[in-house]
Amino acid sequence: MSAVSRRAGRFSAGRAEEAQRRLGALVEIRELPSFPPRVVAGVDVHYEGSRACAAVAFLEYASLRELKTTTALSYSPLDYFPGFLAFKEAPAIFKALERCEKPDVLLVNGHGVCHPRGCGLATHVGVVEKVPTIGVALGPLAGARPGSFAKIERGQSSLYVSVGNLITLEQAEKVVRRLLAPESKLPLPLYLAHRAARLAARSRG
DNA sequence: GCGACAG
DNA sequence: ATCTTGTCGC
Numbered sequence: 001m002s003a004v005s006r007r008a009g010r011f012s013a014g015r016a017e018e019a020q021r022r023l024g025a026l027v028e029i030r031e032l033p034s035f036p037p038r039v040v041a042g043v044d045v046h047y048e049g050s051r052a053c054a055a056v057a058f059l060e061y062a063s064l065r066e067l068k069t070t071t072a073l074s075y076s077p078l079d080y081f082p083g084f085l086a087f088k089e090a091p092a093i094f095k096a097l098e099r100c101e102k103p104d105v106l107l108v109n110g111h112g113v114c115h116p117r118g119c120g121l122a123t124h125v126g127v128v129e130k131v132p133t134i135g136v137a138l139g140p141l142a143g144a145r146p147g148s149f150a151k152i153e154r155g156q157s158s159l160y161v162s163v164g165n166l167i168t169l170e171q172a173e174k175v176v177r178r179l180l181a182p183e184s185k186l187p188l189p190l191y192l193a194h195r196a197a198r199l200a201a202r203s204r205g
Numbered sequence: 206g207c208g209a210c211a212g
Numbered sequence: 213a214t215c216t217t218g219t220c221g222c
Binding site: 082109120143 | 209210211212
Binding site for chain 3: 045046047079080088
């Protein structure tokens with residue numbers, strides 16, 4: 001890794017793995033208190049150089065009506081390392097989540113418990129924020145625990161759905177299937193969050 | 206040296 | 213993820 005192109009900072013893989021095992025042990029796999037959920041949201045982060053912009057897009061589950069979007073500009077602290085996405089994206093996500101109410105369930109662009117240490121980005125966010133989360137990724141992660149995800153085949157691509165926190169895999173898959181949109185590989189809330197984060201990073205950067 | 210593993 | 217036009221394939 002070249003010192004100029006990779007911002008590793010004080011990142012220590014050993015300490016990060018320990019944190020992931022600690023958070024992963026706190027995951028609670030259980031049914032949502034109320035199903036189907038009323039309000040769902042998706043969160044995504046867009047990067048412009050060293051700046052980061054997180055967006056949370058809210059939808060009414062029954063109607064798929066867009067409710068609102070919350071964004072937050074922040075600083076991108078770290079490059080991406082496989083297995084450690086949360087240490088790059090979670091800080092920006094936390095800042096955006098501070099600015100809005102919690103949805104009944106939050107979709108996150110990344111894996112949940114389908115992760116070598118049972119703590120992908122969706123789990124990291126769900127455990128820290130104590131909010132139900134679903135991990136949605138376009139590809140598998142090497143070393144992930146077998147049987148910890150549902151694979152949704154979608155023509156060219158596939159979706160890997162896993163529990164983030166406070167939901168069951170069965171409910172997570174139902175929610176994702178309901179939110180699939182023809183205009184995007186990702187479910188609607190993540191598609192909207194993705195677009196909102198990019199727009200906000202450009203207009204408010 | 207080759208291969209590769211969310212975003 | 214991001215750099216970025218045309219191009220191959222259904």
